[in-house]
Amino acid sequence: MTDELNLEPYRKAWKAEKQRLESAPPRHTEQDILSMLSHHSSPKEAASQPQQPRRRTLPLWLGSAAASVAILIGVSWMLWFRPASPIAPPTIAELRPHTPSAIPTTIPTTPISLTTPPSPHSHARTMQLLQEPHRSLPAGAFDPQPLSDDYLLPLEDNNTKVVPSDLADAKTQVQNPPSQSQWQSFQASDVTNSIYKQKTPKEPLVRTWSDNMSFQFARTQVGLSLGACHSQAIGTQALVGVGITRDSKNYGAICANNQGALYLLFGVPSLTSGSDSLSVGLQYGYGLSYRPTDKLAIRLNLGGYLQFGNFDLGLRLNTEAGYRLNEYLTLTASYQYYMPGIISGEGRHTAIVTLGYIID
Amino acid sequence: MDKKTLVEERRRQEQFVAQVQQCDALIYSVCRLYGCRRDNSTEDLYQEIVCALWESYDSYNGDSKFSSWLYSVARNTAVAYYRRHQLRQPEVSLTDLERNFEDWHDSPDPLVGELYYLIDQLNADDRYLTGLYIDGYEYDEIAQMMNLSQQAIRTRMSRIKARLKEIKDRQK
Incomplete structure (x- = not known):
C-alpha cells in the first residue's frame, strides 16, 4: 500500500468537470458583470493613473516615519542618559x-621611565608650585597610605x-x-x-532567555538594522528597523519593509518579516555563545516565533557574528531561517546587518 | 475624453463583458480549484477576477484564445486572493461537507467534491502546485511556471500527495 494519494482519478474527474462547467449556461448576466466594473476605472484610465497598491498594508511613508521617530527617540535617550566616558581624565576630587x-585610571601617553632620577630643575619647579597658594594640594595629599x-x-x-x-x-x-x-x-x-x-558583563555559555547578540558587548544597546527577507510567498523584501536591548532582554523593535508593512516585535533579535499586514510578533530562543576575543562573538540559536498578524507559529534557526568596532559601536551580521510555520507552511530566509550603539 | 473616444471605450467594454460572460463557468472553475475555501468567498473572488481582467484587458492582443488568456489572469488572481485570505479554519469532516455541498458545489461527480475538500486543506503554494497538476500540466511545465527545478516540483508534489493521503485516511 503506497503512502501517497493517487491523484490520477482526480485529474480525470476535474477534466470532465471543467468541460461540464465550460458548457454550462453563465450564472452572471451582462448587467451583473457591468455592475462589478461600475466602480472600476477602464484599462486606459488605469494605465494613465499611477498604480495603487491593492494590498491592505500601511503606506511606506508611515513605516519610514515610524522608524525615523524611533531612531530620534533612541538618539535623544542616548544623549540624555549616556554615562560619562570611562576613559575621561580623572578630576582632582577623584585623585x-x-x-x-x-589610583588614576588612565596611563600617561608618554612612557615614563621609573629608573631615571628626577632632574633638579623639575624638583625646584615642583617645590615652587607647591608654595603657590592657589595651586596647593589638599592637606594630607602626600600622606603615606597603606x-x-x-x-x-x-x-x-x-x-x-x-x-x-x-x-x-x-x-x-x-x-x-x-x-x-x-x-x-x-x-x-x-x-x-x-x-x-x-x-562587558560575563556571558554564560548557555542563555535561556533572549537571543540578542548586543549584550555580548554591553548591557544596553540601540541598534539600527538593515536586511532582506526572502520566501516563495512574499518574494524578497528589504527591511529597516531599530531596536533596544537591555540586560539580555530585547525591549522591542520597530521595523518596516519596502512594501510598506510595519512590524512591532518583542523578544526579537532586531528584525524579522514575512507578513503582508500590520504584525506583532514574539520570539524566544535558546542557544550557545562563544567569544574567542573581547571584540568578536559568535552565537548559534534555536528558538520559536509567534506572529499575530496573519497568525503563524514556528521554529527558527539563527546564527550571528558580532564585532566590537570601538568603545561605542558594534556591528552584527545575522542569518535566520524560519522553518515552515504552522499556517504558512513555508520557510523564510532573513539576513540582517545591525549597527549597534552601546549605551552602558 | 471626447465623444468618439467614449463611444470606442463603450464598445470595448461591451465586447469585454460579452467575452467574460462566455467564460463565466471557466472563472468559477478557477475560483474553486485555486482560490476558494469553505466559505462564501466565490462571489468575492469572481468579482476580483473580473476587475483584474478588465484592468489588464489592454494587454490581450488576440494572439491566443481569449479563454487561455483569461484562465491565466484568473489563476494568478485566485492564487493571490487565497494567499491573502489564508486563515486557519476549523476542521470540517468530509461527511459534514457533503451535506452542505449544494451551496457551492453542483458537480455530479463525488470525486470533484472530494478534490475541493482535499485542496482546501493545503497552504497557498501547495494548493497552487496541486491545482496546476490537477489541471493537467506536466512537471516540466509546472517547473517553468513556478520558476523551480523539475526535481523540486517532483519532491514537493510527492510530499503533498502523502499529506493528502493522510488527510483522506483520517476522514475514513
Missing part, C-alpha cells in the same frame, strides 16, 4: 589619596575582579619597574582590556 579611587585591596575596587565592575595574585604582581612591578618597552606594551593591551572588561 584624593584618602579615597579608594586614588596599599590595600580597596585601591582596586574602582576597577571591580561587572564580574571583573582583581584577585590577590594580581595584587602581588602589581607589588612586584613596583619593586621591579618595567622597562620602557614593557610600559608601551602595557599601554597597548592591558588598558584596552580593562575598559572592555569594565563594560
Whole structure:
C-alpha cells in the first residue's frame, strides 16, 4: 500500500468537470458583470493613473516615519542618559589619596621611565608650585597610605575582579619597574582590556532567555538594522528597523519593509518579516555563545516565533557574528531561517546587518 | 475624453463583458480549484477576477484564445486572493461537507467534491502546485511556471500527495 494519494482519478474527474462547467449556461448576466466594473476605472484610465497598491498594508511613508521617530527617540535617550566616558581624565576630587579611587585610571601617553632620577630643575619647579597658594594640594595629599585591596575596587565592575595574585604582581612591578618597552606594551593591551572588561558583563555559555547578540558587548544597546527577507510567498523584501536591548532582554523593535508593512516585535533579535499586514510578533530562543576575543562573538540559536498578524507559529534557526568596532559601536551580521510555520507552511530566509550603539 | 473616444471605450467594454460572460463557468472553475475555501468567498473572488481582467484587458492582443488568456489572469488572481485570505479554519469532516455541498458545489461527480475538500486543506503554494497538476500540466511545465527545478516540483508534489493521503485516511 503506497503512502501517497493517487491523484490520477482526480485529474480525470476535474477534466470532465471543467468541460461540464465550460458548457454550462453563465450564472452572471451582462448587467451583473457591468455592475462589478461600475466602480472600476477602464484599462486606459488605469494605465494613465499611477498604480495603487491593492494590498491592505500601511503606506511606506508611515513605516519610514515610524522608524525615523524611533531612531530620534533612541538618539535623544542616548544623549540624555549616556554615562560619562570611562576613559575621561580623572578630576582632582577623584585623585584624593584618602579615597579608594586614588589610583588614576588612565596611563600617561608618554612612557615614563621609573629608573631615571628626577632632574633638579623639575624638583625646584615642583617645590615652587607647591608654595603657590592657589595651586596647593589638599592637606594630607602626600600622606603615606597603606596599599590595600580597596585601591582596586574602582576597577571591580561587572564580574571583573582583581584577585590577590594580581595584587602581588602589581607589588612586584613596583619593586621591579618595567622597562620602557614593557610600559608601551602595557599601554597597548592591558588598558584596552580593562575598559572592555569594565563594560562587558560575563556571558554564560548557555542563555535561556533572549537571543540578542548586543549584550555580548554591553548591557544596553540601540541598534539600527538593515536586511532582506526572502520566501516563495512574499518574494524578497528589504527591511529597516531599530531596536533596544537591555540586560539580555530585547525591549522591542520597530521595523518596516519596502512594501510598506510595519512590524512591532518583542523578544526579537532586531528584525524579522514575512507578513503582508500590520504584525506583532514574539520570539524566544535558546542557544550557545562563544567569544574567542573581547571584540568578536559568535552565537548559534534555536528558538520559536509567534506572529499575530496573519497568525503563524514556528521554529527558527539563527546564527550571528558580532564585532566590537570601538568603545561605542558594534556591528552584527545575522542569518535566520524560519522553518515552515504552522499556517504558512513555508520557510523564510532573513539576513540582517545591525549597527549597534552601546549605551552602558 | 471626447465623444468618439467614449463611444470606442463603450464598445470595448461591451465586447469585454460579452467575452467574460462566455467564460463565466471557466472563472468559477478557477475560483474553486485555486482560490476558494469553505466559505462564501466565490462571489468575492469572481468579482476580483473580473476587475483584474478588465484592468489588464489592454494587454490581450488576440494572439491566443481569449479563454487561455483569461484562465491565466484568473489563476494568478485566485492564487493571490487565497494567499491573502489564508486563515486557519476549523476542521470540517468530509461527511459534514457533503451535506452542505449544494451551496457551492453542483458537480455530479463525488470525486470533484472530494478534490475541493482535499485542496482546501493545503497552504497557498501547495494548493497552487496541486491545482496546476490537477489541471493537467506536466512537471516540466509546472517547473517553468513556478520558476523551480523539475526535481523540486517532483519532491514537493510527492510530499503533498502523502499529506493528502493522510488527510483522506483520517476522514475514513
